[in-house]
Amino acid sequence: MHLTASLERVLRVFLEDIQAHRYGYDLMKASGLKSGTLYPMLARLEQEGVVVSSWEERLEDLAGRPRRRYYRLTGEGVRVARQLLAEAYRAPTRTAARGSLPSPSGEPA
Amino acid sequence: MTFRGRVEYLGTGYGERFIEIACEPLPEPLRAVRCEEWRAEFPAILDDDENLWPLRVVTLLVYSADQIRGTWSARDRRDQIGLTVWLLGTGGALCFRAVTSLALMVLFFVGNGLVTVVGFVVAYIVGMVLGGAFGASMLDGPWGGDDLRKVVGGVALKAGCLLLVGLAGWFAGVLGGLFHGATHGAIVLGVSSGTVLGIGGGLTIGNDTDAASITAALVTLVAAAVRGIARGVRSNDDRTCDVGNLLTGFLVVAYVHGAIVGATAQFGIADFGISGFLAGVVVGAVMMLACLLTQLRGPHTVRFLGIGAGALTEGPRHLARFR
Numbered sequence: 001m002h003l004t005a006s007l008e009r010v011l012r013v014f015l016e017d018i019q020a021h022r023y024g025y026d027l028m029k030a031s032g033l034k035s036g037t038l039y040p041m042l043a044r045l046e047q048e049g050v051v052v053s054s055w056e057e058r059l060e061d062l063a064g065r066p067r068r069r070y071y072r073l074t075g076e077g078v079r080v081a082r083q084l085l086a087e088a089y090r091a092p093t094r095t096a097a098r099g100s101l102p103s104p105s106g107e108p109a
Numbered sequence: 110m111t112f113r114g115r116v117e118y119l120g121t122g123y124g125e126r127f128i129e130i131a132c133e134p135l136p137e138p139l140r141a142v143r144c145e146e147w148r149a150e151f152p153a154i155l156d157d158d159e160n161l162w163p164l165r166v167v168t169l170l171v172y173s174a175d176q177i178r179g180t181w182s183a184r185d186r187r188d189q190i191g192l193t194v195w196l197l198g199t200g201g202a203l204c205f206r207a208v209t210s211l212a213l214m215v216l217f218f219v220g221n222g223l224v225t226v227v228g229f230v231v232a233y234i235v236g237m238v239l240g241g242a243f244g245a246s247m248l249d250g251p252w253g254g255d256d257l258r259k260v261v262g263g264v265a266l267k268a269g270c271l272l273l274v275g276l277a278g279w280f281a282g283v284l285g286g287l288f289h290g291a292t293h294g295a296i297v298l299g300v301s302s303g304t305v306l307g308i309g310g311g312l313t314i315g316n317d318t319d320a321a322s323i324t325a326a327l328v329t330l331v332a333a334a335v336r337g338i339a340r341g342v343r344s345n346d347d348r349t350c351d352v353g354n355l356l357t358g359f360l361v362v363a364y365v366h367g368a369i370v371g372a373t374a375q376f377g378i379a380d381f382g383i384s385g386f387l388a389g390v391v392v393g394a395v396m397m398l399a400c401l402l403t404q405l406r407g408p409h410t411v412r413f414l415g416i417g418a419g420a421l422t423e424g425p426r427h428l429a430r431f432r
């Protein structure tokens with residue numbers, strides 16, 4: 001898998017809380033990506049087994065709104081994401097984009 | 110309804126329309142899922158307390174419109190690649206038809222075996238590579254997919270295709286040879302000549318297009334089978350029709366070729382010479398024309414009438430989209 005700047009942002013958002021189930025708009029806001037970039041990326045990540053998606057099930061809590069589709073990292077996805085970000089972290093050309101985002105281990109920087 | 114309510118209602122309506130447009134290029138099982146998923150984000154956008162309500166409506170519209178960019182740009186990339194590969198596949202194969210025909214004439218009229226063999230090998234390899242690339246261009250990702258990877262992935266199938274195309278040519282040649290041999294009381298000679306002609310003739314007597322078509326048909330059929338096993342067959346009429354066309358096209362090409370070989374041998378028109386080449390050119394041209402006409406007219410039932418050219422369906426469809 002080739003790590004692009006967009007993918008890096010998404011993976012970092014997922015690694016902030018690897019147990020969290022995130023829906024599309026939530027990921028958009030957290031990563032700063034547009035929908036036309038984010039969703040194809042999520043589809044690709046799901047196809048490659050990095051993330052897994054599921055429909056919202058708690059129907060009584062929906063209050064009339066449609067079900068959302070949630071995404072989270074798989075076990076393998078956590079390993080891959082950390083590995084990719086660790087490699088990027090070591091690359092000198094990519095250090096400028098990190099800011100206060102968490103380190104590849106998932107811990108706050 | 111308040112002014113805010115009206116604006117949100119209007120924004121949601123346009124947003125839903127944008128989502129519908131965005132979903133159009135997606136294959137059917139995925140389309141419904143993505144439409145539902147993307148529409149389900151509307152309440153979250155409209156309830157987002159971090160923005161003022163007019164900005165939320167704008168965000169919803171931008172969100173929806175950008176989905177169009179995401180799905181349609183992926184489709185455009187696929188079409189561009191498909192068109193390019195198709196042009197290379199069919200156009201290139203037609204060019205090499207001249208080369209292989211020249212090689213054939215050298216074989217039979219000049220007798221310079223070395224030149225013929227070199228020409229044959231070059232034409233064979235290039236024809237197969239182009240044909241395989243053409244077939245690989247038909248491999249379809251689940252969502253605009255990683256097209257280049259799939260085109261490159263088609264290379265892995267070429268080894269198998271080479272064997273299968275050779276077998277198809279051999280089969281057709283044997284039929285012609287058997288017919289010729291049976292009517293002349295020389296079965297063994299007929300089979301031998303048919304075998305040679307089947308392997309060589311199928312790829313040299315003006316039949317590079319056949320070779321490319323057969324390759325494309327086989328690659329696509331294998332891909333369709335793999336895809337069907339992996340994800341379930343798509344309920345996409347075009348794709349189903351394509352597969353049917355390709356299979357039928359493959360069979361028709363093989364049998365027409367056999368018939369031409371048999372006829373030229375039986376009646377001694379030129380005994381594997383110029384008339385065989387001309388017949389191949391005519392059949393190929395008719396097939397391509399039928400394919401083009403049926404594709405541009407569109408309806409699936411009409412498309413099926415172009416079964417002889419079924420293996421070339423994808424390219425004209427790309428052309429039609431670009432017009």
